[in-house]
Amino acid sequence: MEIQDTIAAIATPVGIGGIGIIKISGSRARKIAEKIFLRKKNSKSHGLKPYRLILGEIIDPASHEVIDEVLITYMPGPESYTREDVVEIQCHSGYLVLEKILKLVLSQEGVRMAEPGEFTRRAYLNGRIDLTQVEAISDLIHARTNSALNQATSQLKGTLSEKIFEIKRKIINLLTHIESAIDFPEEDIEFFSFEEIRWRLSELKDELKTLLSTYEEGKLFREGIKMAIIGRPNVGKSSLLNALLGEERAIVSHLPGTTRDIIAESVNINGIPLNIIDTAGIPLYPPTNPIEKKGTNLTRAKASQANLVLFVLDRSSPFTQNDMAIFSEFQEKRIIIVLNKTDLPAELDPSSLPSSLQKKQIVSVSAKYNQGIEELKKVIYDSIIRGEKITSSPVFINRLRHKVSLEKTIDGIEKAIKSLDEGMSIEFIALDLRRSLDYLGEIVGETTTEEIIDQIFSEFCIGK
Ligand SMILES: Nc1nc2c(ncn2[C@@H]2O[C@H](COP(=O)(O)OP(=O)(O)OP(=O)(O)O)[C@@H](O)[C@H]2O)c(=O)[nH]1
Ligand SMILES: [Mg+2]
Structure with a gap:
């Protein structure tokens, strides 16, 4: 998948309705819009203005056929959903109208049909949202109850990723102390004492376990x-x-x-x-x-x-x-x-x-x-x-992959504590902590495998 490609898709359910939306994202989005759109007022110009809704017509430049009267918005990146240039065409929603406009868009140079979830994937690849927020968008679309919706909107705001980054910062801080003790043992730097490291590690473990304990409840409200x-x-x-x-x-x-x-x-x-x-x-x-x-x-x-x-x-x-x-x-x-x-x-x-x-x-x-x-x-x-501890915690994990990564993170912390208690060399402790950091990074998408990322985006429909 080439990130430079310009992509297009119908973003609304196909069928009869009030309006239908066609979305175009990528460097050629504006050019394509200029070719097929003519503004109503002052019809000599396409009249696209950033973040303005403009009334006009979609016209096939080859046949001069007017396909529909539409409203068009041009959102230059990075202030857009994908962080790329985005054009949205609001047309009348009918089976033929949407199909015809999409076909016309796709017949232009340098544009192709979007894959399922590809707009959101670009938002993720361009760093606008992390992986937990991608999942929240999918949950938001599929939410059938208020609780599921509340959970999704909170996760979309970044509550889970903030928590993960907060824990990561604590581990990194600890690692910095441990690693400088390895690198500069003779220097006159103030290192954490053995007790201090042990205490901090066990605090981290408790914090991670509390987060892990929200899984059953999170899953229950999400999946039912x-x-x-x-x-x-x-x-x-x-x-x-x-x-x-x-x-x-x-x-x-x-x-x-x-x-x-x-x-x-x-x-x-x-x-x-x-x-x-x-x-x-x-x-x-x-x-x-x-x-x-x-x-x-x-x-x-x-x-x-x-x-x-x-x-x-x-x-x-x-x-x-x-x-x-x-x-x-x-x-x-x-x-x-x-x-x-x-x-x-x-x-x-x-x-x-x-x-x-x-x-x-x-x-x-x-x-x-x-x-x-x-x-x-x-x-x-x-x-x-019964048996589910309803915590009403503001931060939840609700997917098996979050749970697995958290368990591995905790395992790494526990190994570090054990190594410390057994008087192992400080290098081993640093290694365990580095591993924990990687597992935490999987949750937000920093160290996630391509396979898992593909699986997450497979939940999406074309046009999202
Ligand atoms: N009086 C009365 N009749 C009921 C009640 N519930 C179901 N029935 C009747 O019992 C009969 C069977 O009802 P169904 O709901 O089709 O039963 P079912 O268990 O789904 O039956 P199968 O699909 O054949 O296994 C129908 O004539 C219903 O009207 C009830 O609470 N009171
Ligand atoms: Mg029956």
Whole structure:
């Protein structure tokens, strides 16, 4: 990928809408705009002025065809998203208009189609943002809850990278002292004492561990959790999905075996994205019908991946062998038992359930009449956050790669402490600290491998 290239792409979703935006970035952006744009007022000139919105027309210079009336902005670098010269064309958003303008732009000299995330990649390569901020942009676009959005905006402001740089500065400071003791042992410089170095290292370790401990919570708010609704046929699983969503998403019928495919939807429970799947009922004996068989196999596969399972029982009919078999299969998972159909006469007494079921949390609802659903949501939320230390820390890590790098950093600090305690030569301690510095640098993108960087940008769409 040549950074000198000028790139272009449609930045808005393609389709019918109020406006659509085409973005051009690179040294030829302005020239291209001048070729295809004519200002309305004083139509002899393109009239581009930095950071001004100018009204005019996009005209094919070859055929003189007017493609659309547009607003155009020219943002010279480095005061732009990519730090390069950027032109944004705001046109009417229709399938053809956007395509035609993009095609016209791409037919000009020295410009090519942007790759996914390439505008943001240039902002990163040109030093406007670091890697945690790149990730924050992706999180911001994908955020489905306020908490996820707040986390992303805070990370975009640089809270995580500031913290990382702060810790880096402390390590560098320590290293400077240690290394000058190596280089100038005879000089009359004031070195940190052994106790001082040890104390500083253990402070650093605690600080890093505190940051590491925000991972589960950060991840939870960013990614949410997977919850499967399971049970024997006809107990009301799809009705329960609909009640949780507040809409008629899944087909409900009195016939057992209505749901055959997995239905996935997501809701937000107190800021946590809850990814729910409704599954096909699992019968006692394997179905002979090949479609139903596929459905139950898929149910088993998906339910076993869920972090939380809602096991639905029909309270208007007795507890069956079928119910017990399903429970036994999934009892190792985090389970909430839902007694459904409480609007009908009770045929199942919770206190007569086998003791293994009674140990689980039991919630009664009527999915059909929307009773007990709020209480169920509360139980689901409590179950998710149980065991999670909600720290409300202003700085979070929320990706596995942050966690891995932090763990390696801590490992380096621990090795340095050990070397110090064992009276090893000071060179070894310096080496461990240098390694820790590199691992910290991975988080912000200073020492990150090309492979990881590519993976981060693969989350982006074309035009961002
Ligand atoms: N009275 C009453 N009927 C309910 C309730 N919940 C579901 N039903 C009825 O039970 C029947 C089965 O409901 P579904 O939601 O399709 O059940 P399911 O578990 O998804 O069934 P399968 O997909 O076939 O496994 C339908 O006739 C629903 O109207 C409830 O709370 N009260
Ligand atoms: Mg169903």
